[in-house]
Amino acid sequence: MSNPHKPIFRIVDTHIQVIHPFFASLCLPPSHPSASHDGSYGTVDPMHLSISFASFIRQLKLSRRSFRLLCPPPDPNPRQSVSRLSPRQWNFFWSLTLSTSTRNIWFRLLHNSLSSASILHAIIPSFVASPECRLCGHSNQTPEHFLVECPLVWQVWTMTMHRLIPHWRAQPSTILRAFYALALPPSPPHIDSYHVLDGVLAAVWKAYWRTIFDDVPFVPANVVVSVNKSLQFFFQSSHLLD
Ligand SMILES: [Zn+2]
Numbered sequence: 001m002s003n004p005h006k007p008i009f010r011i012v013d014t015h016i017q018v019i020h021p022f023f024a025s026l027c028l029p030p031s032h033p034s035a036s037h038d039g040s041y042g043t044v045d046p047m048h049l050s051i052s053f054a055s056f057i058r059q060l061k062l063s064r065r066s067f068r069l070l071c072p073p074p075d076p077n078p079r080q081s082v083s084r085l086s087p088r089q090w091n092f093f094w095s096l097t098l099s100t101s102t103r104n105i106w107f108r109l110l111h112n113s114l115s116s117a118s119i120l121h122a123i124i125p126s127f128v129a130s131p132e133c134r135l136c137g138h139s140n141q142t143p144e145h146f147l148v149e150c151p152l153v154w155q156v157w158t159m160t161m162h163r164l165i166p167h168w169r170a171q172p173s174t175i176l177r178a179f180y181a182l183a184l185p186p187s188p189p190h191i192d193s194y195h196v197l198d199g200v201l202a203a204v205w206k207a208y209w210r211t212i213f214d215d216v217p218f219v220p221a222n223v224v225v226s227v228n229k230s231l232q233f234f235f236q237s238s239h240l241l242d
Helices: 006-013 021-027 046-052 054-060 064-070 087-095 100-110 117-123 143-149 151-164 172-181 193-214 220-241
Strands: none
Touching: 100 143, 100 172, 100 193, 117 143, 143 151, 143 172, 143 193, 151 172, 151 193, 151 220, 172 193, 193 220
């Protein structure tokens, strides 16, 4: 049987088609430290190939059988999603009027695909050399640490929750339950409690990446100011409706 990968690598070698940087490490010998494969090329998703090599695929006239040959065998130990949401809970999640940024962050959290240092380090160790938290130095920045448990981030949560929902005893576990099980805190006057979660999540996310990319220090009090600004919109809207 002919190797179905050969025509692809021939057309890359002759520079007829330029591959996206994403595939570069796949073309390295397995012994290379940056190589992200074991030599079998079994991790290349054929759908990605068909997108990146769209013009080439048309020339190749990829049949269904050869497409299937390019597909890696099913993972015998598929990664479990951390999401325990029922269809009803998903409907509730989609009914929340969240900002686009927060919905994206929350959705990725539910699917264990948030770009925390621990996950990025596992996927691309050549770019993210350590799973360590860049804010507090904790050895493993899990998604939960990133968004809630990090001491600096937790200061943002406590300041915000103490001011807006003081009668609810916020703990890292209760905040995480709000995200993972949609067990939302009681709503303060004039706004829904998920707007508070939305404001904190978006502000923490933005401040964190400004620290990483722009070296802007993560100062919890400043992040709380951003949270309050974003929540002003909801407070003003509710007054207009009164
Ligand atoms: Zn931390």
